[in-house]
Amino acid sequence: MRRRIWNVVHMEWAGIAATPSSLLFLAVIPALLVGQAVFLSWIVPRFVNPAILGAGAGDADTLRLLILKQFPFFVLLIPAMIANVFATLSIVEEKVTRTLEPLLATPVRTWELLVGKIVAGAVPALLVAWASAVLFAAVGFGLGWGPLLRTLFTPTFFLSMFLLMPAVSLMSFVIGVIGSSRASDAKAAQNLAVVIIFPIFALIAVQVTGLVAFTPLRTLFLSLVLLAADGLLLRAAVRLFARESIVTRWK
Amino acid sequence: MRDPEVISTDGLSKRFGERIAVEELTLAVPAGEIVGLLGPNGAGKTTTLRMLAGILAPTSGTALVDGLDPAKEPERVHESIGFLTESPGFYERLSAERNLTYFAAFYGGVDAHAAARNGIEQMGLAGRGGDKVGTFSKGMKQRLALARVLLHEPRILFLDEPTAGLDPEAARNLRELIVSLKKEGRTILLSTHNLTEAEELCDRIAVFRTRLVAIDTPGALRDRQFERRLRVRLASMTEDWLAALRAEPFVRSVERGTDGALDVRLADPDRDRPRLVTRIVEMGGQILEVREVERSLEDVYLSLIEEATE
Ligand SMILES: Nc1ncnc2c1ncn2[C@@H]1O[C@H](COP(=O)(O)OP(=O)(O)OP(=O)(O)O)[C@@H](O)[C@H]1O
Ligand SMILES: [Mg+2]
Numbered sequence: 001m002r003r004r005i006w007n008v009v010h011m012e013w014a015g016i017a018a019t020p021s022s023l024l025f026l027a028v029i030p031a032l033l034v035g036q037a038v039f040l041s042w043i044v045p046r047f048v049n050p051a052i053l054g055a056g057a058g059d060a061d062t063l064r065l066l067i068l069k070q071f072p073f074f075v076l077l078i079p080a081m082i083a084n085v086f087a088t089l090s091i092v093e094e095k096v097t098r099t100l101e102p103l104l105a106t107p108v109r110t111w112e113l114l115v116g117k118i119v120a121g122a123v124p125a126l127l128v129a130w131a132s133a134v135l136f137a138a139v140g141f142g143l144g145w146g147p148l149l150r151t152l153f154t155p156t157f158f159l160s161m162f163l164l165m166p167a168v169s170l171m172s173f174v175i176g177v178i179g180s181s182r183a184s185d186a187k188a189a190q191n192l193a194v195v196i197i198f199p200i201f202a203l204i205a206v207q208v209t210g211l212v213a214f215t216p217l218r219t220l221f222l223s224l225v226l227l228a229a230d231g232l233l234l235r236a237a238v239r240l241f242a243r244e245s246i247v248t249r250w251k
Numbered sequence: 252m253r254d255p256e257v258i259s260t261d262g263l264s265k266r267f268g269e270r271i272a273v274e275e276l277t278l279a280v281p282a283g284e285i286v287g288l289l290g291p292n293g294a295g296k297t298t299t300l301r302m303l304a305g306i307l308a309p310t311s312g313t314a315l316v317d318g319l320d321p322a323k324e325p326e327r328v329h330e331s332i333g334f335l336t337e338s339p340g341f342y343e344r345l346s347a348e349r350n351l352t353y354f355a356a357f358y359g360g361v362d363a364h365a366a367a368r369n370g371i372e373q374m375g376l377a378g379r380g381g382d383k384v385g386t387f388s389k390g391m392k393q394r395l396a397l398a399r400v401l402l403h404e405p406r407i408l409f410l411d412e413p414t415a416g417l418d419p420e421a422a423r424n425l426r427e428l429i430v431s432l433k434k435e436g437r438t439i440l441l442s443t444h445n446l447t448e449a450e451e452l453c454d455r456i457a458v459f460r461t462r463l464v465a466i467d468t469p470g471a472l473r474d475r476q477f478e479r480r481l482r483v484r485l486a487s488m489t490e491d492w493l494a495a496l497r498a499e500p501f502v503r504s505v506e507r508g509t510d511g512a513l514d515v516r517l518a519d520p521d522r523d524r525p526r527l528v529t530r531i532v533e534m535g536g537q538i539l540e541v542r543e544v545e546r547s548l549e550d551v552y553l554s555l556i557e558e559a560t561e
Contacts, residue, residue: 007356011342011349018344098340102399105304105334106357107326 004108008116012090016124026082026124030132033074038139041067065148068140072152072160075132079125079169086121087176095180111238118173118234125169133161159219167226174233181241257282257407257438258303262312265298272298274462275312280440285433286466287453288442289552294460296442297337300409303440304334317407330358333400335410339392343385347371347395350384351402358403370398375424389416397425401432408432410441414448426452446548458552464559469548476551479520480544481527483513486537495534501526514544 045060258280273295301307305325351367374394503516517523
C-alpha cells in the first residue's frame with residue numbers, strides 16, 4: 001500500500017520536475033507575494049497620510065501594520081491555489097493522455113492514487129507557502145520592522161500556518177479532484193472548483209480582516225471542522241472518481 | 252490438471268443509458284487458449300475487455316477471471332492480468348523507462364527497474380529507453396504499451412487490437428511473441444480487425460456483434476457457414492457429362508461457372524472425391540485440376556455478421 005502511494009508521489013514529482021513552467025510557477029509565487037507585501041507596506045505610508053485612517057491612527061507604522069496584516073491571508077491562499085491547479089492538471093492530463101485506463105488496470109486502488117496525488121501536490125504547495133512566510137519575515141526584519149512583525153506573529157498566525165493552511169489546501173485539492181472527475185474538460189474542472197472554493201476564501205477573509213476576531217481557539221476550531229470536512233470530501237472524491245465515467249465519458 | 256476455465260462470463264451485459272453495448276455474453280476460455288474477438292466497429296469488444304479487466308462494471312451478468320470477479324475484486328484480478336488498452340497512453344514528458352518503472356512498481360514482487368529495462372529490450376526499443384515518450388512514433392508507443400502489459404508476467408492477457416499501428420515486421424514479431432506467450436501457458440483474449448492474424452493466432456474465434464454470434468475454431472466456423480465445394484477444371488466438356496454427373500447419387504449439385512469450370516457439391520466431400528474423379532475419367536474427361544474452394548475467414552466473418560444483422 002505505502003509502496004504504491006509513494007510510487008504515485010514520485011511519478012507526480014517527476015512530472016512536475018519535467019515541466020519547467022510548473023517549477024517556475026512554484027518559484028515565482030513567494031517572490032511575487034512577499035515582494036508585493038513588502039513594497040506596499042514600504043511605499044504606502046510614504047505617500048498616504050495616515051490620518052485618513054481616522055482617529056487614533058497617528059503614525060506611518062499603524063498604516064504599515066494594517067498592510068502587513070493582510071499578508072497571512074495571502075499566504076493562506078497560495079497552497080490552496082497551487083493544490084487546486086495541481087489536482088486539476090494532474091487528473092485532466094491523465095484523461096487527455098489516456099494514461100488513466102492502463103493505470104486503473106494495475107493493482108493501484110483509487111484512494112491510493114488520490115492520496116498519492118494529494119501528498120505530491122501538498123508538499124510543494126505548503127513548502128512554498130512556508131518559504132514565503134520565512135522570506136517575508138526575513139525581509140521585514142531586514143527593513144527594521146521587527147517590532148511590527150512581532151505583533152503579527154501570534155499563536156493564531158502559527159496555528160493558521162501549520163493547521164488551517166494544510167486543512168484549506170487539502171480541501172482545495174479534493175475539490176479540484178472532484179471537479180476534474182466530473183467535468184468534461186480542464187477549463188470546466190477549474191471553474192467548478194473555483195466556485196466551490198470561493199466561500200472558504202470569503203470565510204478566511206472575514207476572519208483575517210478582523211470583522212470576526214481571529215482567536216487561537218477559533219482558528220483551531222475552524223481548522224478541525226475543515227479537516228473533518230476534508231475527510232468526508234475525500235471519501236466522496238474516491239467514490240466520484242468512478243472508474244467507469246472517467247475511462248469512457250471523457251472526449 | 253490445470254483449472255479448466257481461466258476466463259468465463261455468464262450473461263455479461265453492459266448498457267450505456269439506452270444503448271446496449273454488450274448483451275448476454277456467455278463465454279468460457281480454458282487455460283492456455285488464445286481466443287480472438289472479432290466484430291465490426293462498435294460491436295462491444297473494448298467494452299467486454301474493460302469489464303473483464305475490472306475497469307467497467309457490468310450492468311448485469313457476471314464474469315470470473317482467474318477465479319475472481321473483476322467487478323468485486325478488481326485489484327486482485329489486476330495482479331494476474333495484463334490489459335493492453337485500445338490507446339497506448341503514456342506520460343509523454345517522461346522517458347519510456349520512467350513510464351514503465353512507474354507501472355511496474357504497482358505490482359507486488361516485481362523489480363520495477365529490471366522489469367522496465369527488460370521490457371524495453373524485448374520490444375526492440377533498446378537505446379530509446381531514455382527518450383521521452385512524446386518523441387516516439389505511434390508504433391513505438393504501441394510496442395511500449397505491450398512491454399507495459401508484460402511487466403509483471405501476467406498469466407492472463409487481454410489485448411485490444413495489439414497489432415494496430417505496427418509495421419509489417421513489428422506485427423509479425425508481435426504475433427510470434429503472442430505464440431510464445433501461449434506456449435508458456437498464458438491465456439489470451441484478443442480483439443482484432445485483422446482476420447488473417449486472427450486465423451493464424453487464435454485457437455477459437457468469437458464473432459461478436461453486441462451478442463455472441465458464433466464461437467469456434469476457424470475451421471469449424473468455415474464448415475458451419477459454407478458447404479464445402481470442389482472446383483473441377485476439364486480440358487473439354489459436354490452437356491451430357493453434366494447431366495450424367497448430376498444423376499450420380501453422391502453428387503448434390505453441379506454448376507458451371509463463368510470460367511467454364513465445374514462447381515461441385517458432394518454428399519461427403521472426403522469420401523466422394525475419388526469417386527467423382529473416377530466417374531469423370533470413365534466418361535473420357537481430361538481433368539486439369541480438382542481443388543477444394545477455399546473460403547477465406549473474411550468470407551466466413553462477413554457472412555456471419557450479415558446473418559446477425561438480419
Ligand atoms: N461511455 C460510453 N457511453 C456511451 N456509449 C458507449 C460508451 N462506451 C462505449 N459505448 C458504446 O458501446 C458500443 C460498443 O463500443 P466498444 O468500444 O466496445 O466497441 P468496439 O467493438 O471496441 O469497437 P471498435 O472496433 O471500433 O474498437 C458502441 O456503440 C459505443 O458507442
Ligand atoms: Mg474497440
